[in-house]
Amino acid sequence: MRQAEPVSQGLYELTTRSIRVMVEPYYLEEQSTPEENHYVWAYHVTIENNGHVAVQVLGRYWRVTDAAGAVQEVSGEGVVGETPVLDPGDSYEYTSGTPLGTPSGIMAGRYRIKAETGEEFEIEIPAFSLDSPHQKGLIN
Secondary structure (H helix, E strand, O other), X not given: OOOOOOEXXXXXXXXXXXXXXXXXXXEOHHHOEHHHOEEEEXXXXXXXXXXXXXXXXXXXXXXXXXXXXXXXXXEEXXXXXXXXXXXXXXXXXXXXXXXXXXXXXXXXXXXXXXXXXXXXXXXXXXXXXXXXXXXXXXXX
């Protein structure tokens, strides 16, 4: 039996202070059980330093909203257990995931960054949609 491949839902990107964040979400059919209202997505993130000084990713904040309007907020140190340093021209990639109790939702957030100059600031993560093939379409 052939295993289903995750389906990309497009690439979302946003640049803040010369740091570009690209996110590509994927619906994971194999890990989802729609009959139990359990839907799972993975998202692949690339953080690209297009500036002139090295930066370190210190932390992240995510706001996940499901189709019913329920909000989950997630924050913490680093990303996937790391606090990567990106020299000018470098990029860092990781994959993570989130479950929802509805067949669609939206995620957005920000990273806390420290420049080699000692300055700390936040960069935005582009809002991206989480859509499964199980959501009902609306007819206008």
